Amino acid sequence: MACGLDYKMSSSNMLTVTSVPLTFTQGNHTEIIHPTIVQTSKSLILVDVGYTATLPQLLSALRQMKVQREQLTAICITHDDIDHIEALAAVANLAPQAAIYAHTLEIPALQGDVPSERLIQARTNLQALKHADAATQQWAASFIAAQEAIERVPITHAVADKTIIENTLMAIATPGHTKGHTSYYIQATETLIAGDAIVINADSTLDIANPQFTLNIAAAFNSVRKLAMLPIQQLICYHGGILKGNIAAAFEALIQKYTHEIFK
Ligand SMILES: [Zn+2]
Structure with missing residues (x-):
């Protein structure tokens, strides 16, 4: 079942994956977003950074985990959307030692070149x-x-499909939501950090995130089918948090739904 506030997720051989729920409020709209922190004996990796307004919550989560921002080794970006990257310049400023990873196709926009x-x-x-x-x-x-x-800040490292980051994460190119959208997979714990390739609904079913904002829905659907091939014990979605249990069945239902919608 979906448990957005489930803090600590899974641990194996000094590898800890933590989904950090951050609450963003604007007017009468409130949403919860989920950056992920991946910790090993050698690395401290943040996947997506959230809004500028949610940065204090993220820093407080790091303090609660008893890690210093100086320990941050890498920041992995899923894609160029404000809810995922608005605080990137601030985080890069606080942790200038951290490498910043994003897909080659996403880098020009992320850096502000286009x-x-x-x-x-x-x-x-x-x-x-x-x-x-x-x-x-x-x-x-x-x-x-x-x-x-x-x-905008410079992205220090370009990734492509299957790039391994700090011996821990594998980049999985999942275009559709944006052309350089990237999910990240941790083989050791069979954890997929999907970004916006998938969203977990309140009833624990899966969907493609914000179909109205998804720039290429057919590509997004192909990315879902690609992700469905991975063995997944835990699915973390930026919108929806964590899903455990029968992930394969949840993927199958999503694929069925879009097979009907796209090819009807
Ligand atoms: Zn998003």
Whole structure:
């Protein structure tokens, strides 16, 4: 079952995977996001960093785990969306020793060399919203302003499909949500950190995250089928937290659902 607030997840041979639930509130909207911390005797790896506003919660989680930010060896980014990377510049500033990993295709936008796919999408949508009500237009405009305000930093390491990071994580290219979206897999514990390739719903079923924001739904579906081939004991989704139990059955249900939706 999904247990978003399940703090410590699994441990084996000095390898600990911790999903850290962070609460983000904006107006009357509240969401919980889940960066992941992977700890071994040699590495301290953070997968996604969250919003600037959730950074104090992340730092407090690190303190509770009794780790110093100076110990952070790597930051792995799943993709360029504000909820995953807004705090990246701040974290990089606090832990300048940490290597920053992202997929080759995601790096230009992450570094600010080109506008992000999401920003382009939002600008296009704003034009289509010309006749929408004022509140909708204002929301869209503030979404764009927030994307534009993200502070960008250099990504130090490019990954591709199957790149091994610090002997611990394997990058799994999962395009669809964005073109360089990457999930991370830990073979030792059969843990998949899916990012936004998959979301866990409140009823523990799986879905493709934010289908309306998924830039290429057919590619996203292929990525789900690719992930379904992995042996998975624990699934961590940025939106939804942790799922344990019969993951294969949950994947099968998701694949069935989209087989009907995409190929009907
Ligand atoms: Zn997200």
